[in-house]
Amino acid sequence: MRIQRKNFLIGLAVISLMFFGCNTKDTKPPSENTIPDSQREVSKAQPMDVNELPLKDDKTLYANQDPTSLIYFYITITGGSEEDQTNHTFEEVNSYKNLQGMNNVQKIKTEIIFQVGDQYGPLPGEVGYGALASNATLNVRGRTSTDYPQKSYRIDLFDNAGLWRGQRAIAINKHPGDPTRLRNMLYFTLLQDIPDTTSLRTQFVNVFIKDQIAGEKDFTDYGLFTQVELPNGRYLRNHGLSREGNLYKANLNEFFRYEDKIRLATDPLYDLSEFDDILEPKTGENHKKIIEMLDAINDYSIPIEDTITRYFDINNLTSYIAYNILMANPDSNAQNYLLYSPVNSSKWYYLFWDGDGCLSYYEDKLLKNVWTEADWEHGVSGYWGVVLFNRMLRVKAYRDALKEKVELLRGIITPERIAAEIAKYRTVVDQFTKRMPDKINLQVTLEDLDRIYENMPNDTEIAYQRFLSSLEKPMPFYMDPVESDGKEISLSWAEAYDFNAEFIYYDVQIAKDWSFAPNTIVYESLDQLPSNTIVPMLPPGNYYWRIIARNESGKTQIPFDQVATDSGLHQGMRRFIVLENGKVENPL
Structure with missing residues (x-):
């Protein structure tokens, strides 16, 4: 038995040596098996910084x-x-x-x-x-x-x-x-093809x-x-965006600092309802990032190029302006948009909201709408009252980027495509506009509605021409309150800005009526360079004053200011009242 056991152990040892002997390479130290790094190295994309991410939709x-x-x-x-x-x-x-x-x-x-x-x-x-x-x-x-x-x-x-x-x-x-x-359906359907x-x-x-x-x-x-x-x-989660990001809906935001309303939630003076007047928080109340961005925009010691590079995506900004310009959607400068910032990112992106006022040039003209926009609301001048865009558009490189984006989008939202989309939507819409309860609430005849449908596609080309024209005009400006020392009346206004650095001349008029009919004008100063003037004291009463800015090329612009009367809204003017004691009031 001992001999058999001995033979068995010897045989087992031989088999083991044979087996392991066939795998001697695997027993060598790892260093002897390593392929040179130069032969193993593969190409790897560099990880993108969170602040370099473009805005992409799902x-x-x-x-x-x-x-x-x-x-x-x-x-x-x-x-x-x-x-x-x-x-x-x-x-x-x-x-x-x-x-x-x-x-x-x-x-x-x-x-x-x-x-x-x-x-x-x-x-x-x-x-x-x-x-x-x-x-x-x-x-x-x-x-x-x-x-x-x-x-x-x-x-x-x-x-x-x-x-x-x-x-x-x-x-x-x-x-x-x-x-x-159907305007909102059209606005958001076309938007699906807009980059950034x-x-x-x-x-x-x-x-x-x-x-x-x-x-x-x-x-x-x-x-x-x-x-x-x-x-x-x-919405952020459904569209593949940062679920924990910051999101605000603009109710009336022109990117001023708004220190009295835009506060940290931990500030004892924080009032959510006042915050909502400017920006309505949609994802929590951590407002540190939005305040930091507003601080930077309103800090004129920081070049706007640095601020935009840090806090915004220029492709997104130009898409937002260009699309709304071409869609003739002027009510998009201080409201009807959202601001979104991904978690752990300093960037802010514009998200679109509400396009039911787009492509209405023909309609406003046809119906003689009293709310028809002022001339400055077309093209880039419509965004001049927003601090961010005011500073941005002063930089030629950004204006060039905007012009390039306008040309790109013009090839996407063509009149032909708009007409085709409208024809599709009408297969649904017409059955409602021709019956109650919508029929009685349209405030337009069905015949006029057909004309509006037919002419809407042309509005985008009109908007394009107005965009080009706006680049050649002075930018709109604000008029100051009228002052008086009881002997003279002082008028002043902000200087208009010209992209081509041309001299700007101002025509100043004061009248007893908002129409400025020749027989109502009581003071006039034409072609003056200063942005102020002194007027001899006027008798007690109500007065209207207006400014028309004109550059060397003869292109004109009016102020942002407006006056509301029973006859409607009158653009580019203000009202003041001279009292019996010589003092002046400036009613809204």
């Missing part, structure tokens, strides 16, 4: 968007509790107004059953199907639009209601000032509402709405 979100489709919302007003102030009827909800200048206005909310369906009713598998209890709240949204008989609404789904297309907050906009009912921006998902919706509290048994057809994606924290 285009897959729009893959299934069909602007010719129509969905149906069914809203049952159920009312909530007095404790959370949601026990309101639909009539009470609609009584809400929040016009410009109104402060601390509390929203009027009610609880609802929100259901999504088709023309026959709620659909199985959709949000709210079979719901018997409230699953959301409803309130009127907007500011200027709250003064119209047809309202826009916001729906906030409860947590247990799920999401609709990845959204919990749902905006349905009536666009009462837009008789075409993000867009918003949009959808035509037929809304039916039943006020159960008021005893209604049937759903009432409230016509056509445009559902527009709300930019909020969930």
